[in-house]
Amino acid sequence: MSRIVNCIKLKKESLGLDNIPYPGSIGERIFNNISKEAWQEWINIQTRLINENRLNLADQKSREFLKNKMETFLFENKDIEVDGYTPLSSIG
DSSP: OOOEEEETTTTEEEEBOSSOOSSHHHHHHHHHHOBHHHHHHHHHHHHHHHHHTTOOTTSHHHHHHHHHHHHHHHHSOOOOOOTTOOOGGGOO
16 A cells, blocks of 8 residues: 655655655654655755765765755755756757
8 A cells, every 4th residue: 555645845745655765763754754756856866966976975974965965855945956967958
């Protein structure tokens, strides 16, 4: 049976995640309040952040940087700009 959550990022009821996606209390908060759709948006942004900033996930500072951006995006309703990233729709 699918879970429905009241997604605080998208401001609508939507399908919830199947599993807790992040360790600790923040993972529980995401699981209870963020939809699959919003989480996938974050994953796409995170990928661009890692690539464009050449982040090394073995580095504690890089992981902390991503965690802060994730919280900002999911819970503070702010968009995340990725320096150096240009969407394909903007080229040409």
